[in-house]
Amino acid sequence: MPVTQHLTRTPARDTLAPHHVHKHNPAEVLLTGLDTLRPDTFTVTATWPTHHPFYTPTPHLNDPLIFIETIRQCFPLLAHHAYHLPHGHHLIWQYLTADINPHAMHHTPHHPAHLTLHLTCSDIRQRPGGHLTALTLHAIALRNGTHLGTAQTRFSAHSPTIYQRIRGTHPNTPTTPPPPTHPTHVNRHHPHDVVLAPTPHPHHWLLRNDTTHPTLFDHPVDHTPGMLLLEAARQATHATHHTTHTHTHTHTHTHTNSSSTRAHTNNGNGNGNGNGNGNSDTHTNPSTGTGTGTATLTRPTTHTHTTLPATPPPYPTHIHATFLQFLEYTTPTHITTTTQTNPTSTTTGTNPGTNPHTTTHITATQNNHTAFTSTITTTPHP
Incomplete structure (x- = not known):
């Protein structure tokens, strides 16, 4: 019983x-x-x-x-x-x-x-x-x-x-964590919940030990908590998968200068715009080399903006972690990732290769020593 x-x-x-x-x-x-x-x-x-x-x-x-x-x-x-x-x-x-x-x-x-x-x-x-x-x-x-x-x-x-x-003997005075990376890059809503700080290097972050965080530091500890390291691994996985879609929009604006009418001839020697006083908006037809009349100028303008992916981030389905040594929260900790995609992996109900599993390898080093390793396998959001 x-x-x-x-x-x-x-x-x-x-x-x-x-x-x-x-x-x-x-x-x-x-x-x-x-x-x-x-x-x-x-x-x-x-x-x-x-x-x-x-x-x-x-x-x-x-x-x-x-x-x-x-x-x-x-x-x-x-x-x-x-x-x-x-x-x-x-x-x-x-x-x-x-x-x-x-x-x-x-x-x-x-x-x-x-x-x-x-x-x-x-x-x-x-x-x-x-x-x-x-x-x-x-x-x-x-x-x-x-x-x-x-x-x-x-x-x-x-x-x-x-x-x-x-x-x-170890230092135990908390230090101010570096500024966080953008929350959307790590699938978070609030900067206070971001545990990674950006660096100039791709797939490389600094760990943020924010000892004021009410969940990760629910009570005083003398080292980086294990759950913080796992959260860093998860956020680094999301950051590695994070992609932005750049959309290019071309707008054509026609400017007409009706007060100034000039004739310009393109003679093939680059002098067709002659006086260069900025008041002439007459462009010749390159096929004829000549042009006169009311000035019109068509300039394509390119606007570029960045948006977040429309699809949800991949979902972790397998997590492995090894805790090799204590990490001091007063010493910089470096988080790096590498990824490997299995193109033959499938998700139930899909065709082979359309929804590959991706495995991200995460390493945390401190003072040039590996202190924590993790692998996280993700699948497309079900």
Whole structure:
């Protein structure tokens, strides 16, 4: 029989209390319950709000990063309540792989999304007679019985003493982040939610560690949070895919100078416009070399403007990330991307090659050391 954990809940909400998932703001809590089915096997329930201030839906689809945040919140919940890790211990992300079914991610503006996550833990490490030190989490997520996604991720756990030994001496005074890139380039609406700053180099950005952001820095931390790095990977993917359509419009304006009538002859030596006083608007017909009469001048004028793509941005369906070392938010972090398109990939219901998957490789470096890598595979918006 499942054993329902007796967990405190937020007053007037159906979600767990924030400390269960290492959050301060109750509005950021997505998990609603935990059942133990058997050793190392659990069911977790979650609810996605109809509107989230940061994980905002793309057109008609929920943000894929809200799925990742749901998985992340399972870390502390299981560590503390299933494996008895004391509060105050630190959890460190090692890697994440997630696959998302976009057809189950449809956003319903007036109804929260209710999820059931089937969780299995493996490769569990504990000190002899002591606390949890690491585990791998496998998750299968359902939404109203429909397969929504899967995830596999691993984290390690450390006591405050060991964590301080790992971190050593590091600066912790926040610095002012550089100005953001344009929100539309990264599929965002507000500059405050942009985590990338432009550089002169293509496919190269600086990471913005805005410690005042209410979601990404829900509580004080001493390094760049993992969810911020995943958001940077997602925004860099959108920026790499971002294209603009330049439309050229040609307008013909006819100017008539009726007060000045001149005759000009083009004799082929370039002197046909003779006096060059700017009052003559008579142009000869090049086929005859002569021309007289009331001045008319036709000048084509080109106007160029840039518009955003009419189609929605591609949707992430596969995300992999590896966290190699801590990133200090007081030191510049460089984000770069490369892309690879599989022209033979298809989307259900389309012809081969018409809707290719594109994989973007994202790298974050600091002090010339690679600290974070990610690959995001996108498909055209369903």
